[in-house]
Amino acid sequence: MERRHFRLGFAGFGNVGRALARLLIARRDELARRYGLSFEVTLLASARRGAWVEPRGVDLEGALRSGWSSASRLAEVLRAAPIDLLFEATPLEPRTGEPALSHVRAALARGVSVVSANKGPIALAARELFGIARKAGAGFRFESAVADCLPVFNLAEAALPVGRLLRFRGVLNSTSNHVLQAIARGRSGEEAIGEMQRLGIAEADPSHDLDGWDQAVKVVILANVLMGRDLTPADVERTPVAAVDPGWLRAEEVAGRAVYLVAEVGPDGPARVHPVALPPGDFLASLRGFSLGLTIETELAATINVSIVEPHVEQTAYGMLADLVAIGQGRMMIPTPLLQATP
Structure with missing residues (x-):
């Protein structure tokens, strides 16, 4: 050795x-x-x-x-x-x-x-x-x-040596989605943010999480590093948590659909961070609390789902x-x- x-x-x-x-x-x-x-x-x-x-x-x-x-x-x-x-x-x-x-x-x-x-x-x-x-x-x-x-780059390096990556779709920010889930269940967003701060997951100023900047930066990294694109965070279409209607969140919760801020990007076209109502069968809908997950569509290895359950620092x-x-x-x-x- x-x-x-x-x-x-x-x-x-x-x-x-x-x-x-x-x-x-x-x-x-x-x-x-x-x-x-x-x-x-x-x-x-x-x-x-x-x-x-x-x-x-x-x-x-x-x-x-x-x-x-x-x-x-x-x-x-x-x-x-x-x-x-x-x-x-x-x-x-x-x-x-x-x-x-x-x-x-x-x-x-x-x-x-x-x-x-x-x-x-x-x-x-x-x-x-x-x-x-x-x-x-x-x-x-x-x-x-x-x-x-969460193995993203290590996964691509070890398991996807041949063929193109076609699309990324993920829940890549704990704080914003924990807040959305809390509001959907009738709690306040401030209470949910305080909980994340006490756990050391959210920053003292969580604005980058809540405004979608954190996920915008992450989806740009995926697009540029693994697809060879030349995006910047300013190119990403972002919907902040504050712009999501609480009434819609509660209605989707009652209907059995989870709403998350989902980051999406492909080899061309726009990159987005936007609220999506996910049906129960969707892999990303299975994520709870402050868990993170990513769906990777590939040319040769079909669709790969990876997640990490409630990560901490x-x-x-x-x-x-x-x-x-x-x-x-x-x-x-x-x-x-x-x-x-x-x-």
Whole structure:
């Protein structure tokens, strides 16, 4: 077994970053035993605490327990920080992708691999970032950017090596659909949002979820990375939760149909995030609570349904850990039509 040691950096140390840190600590011995993979964390950065660089390795358990304080900022240290791989888990900014996009560009340009749970850079600049990664010999993976650790890109890589992907149709945001279900059953949307925030699933400001931006970004990633399109989040037709009629929701609930904000896209034509009343036999109608699911129509493998039942931040962290293992095994990038057209 070939052994590989990684110096790891964290861009963002909120719910997801902290869950990933705990997972790395808990699974350190298993990673070494099964994959010959060892690591030390040499960079921790958050907007509130600054950027802590320690070439000999930071005390990760201490950082989880007590935090840190540094006057340095991530943008200042990223070009020279002693890291081999950067975990990008800063908050989403769907219109510009910043500052995450700059973090990813800077890391890849110097040959540092990137594992991103942040959707913005991939939705806005996937073609460019794949090109930088290939030129620099860096890894670039992002399983957690679409649906926690739901196997989407890993599924396409392992099980769909031949033939075209014809359509994606999915429930890819927990918060918006939990709110729709709550309203349909006579509860308030505010109560449902508060529940998601207490569980650490919804952000303090859930507007990206409720306005459809989160799913718009995700469906653009699917279209661009797996179908080779060139969409941006602004191209997606979005219906916010606030625009959905509560009376219609309750009527559909009584009729036995579940209403979800569904993200849909094909190899051409519009991409949409819109409310759909799903009959009981529809796979997506079986999703409850804050579960996520995706229907993939393929040219050769018929229709594939995948789901993850009520994921939490630990599952997002697990998707990032799985990407670290993939890069450690030499699976540096997700196969994508974008690479076929990138010089």
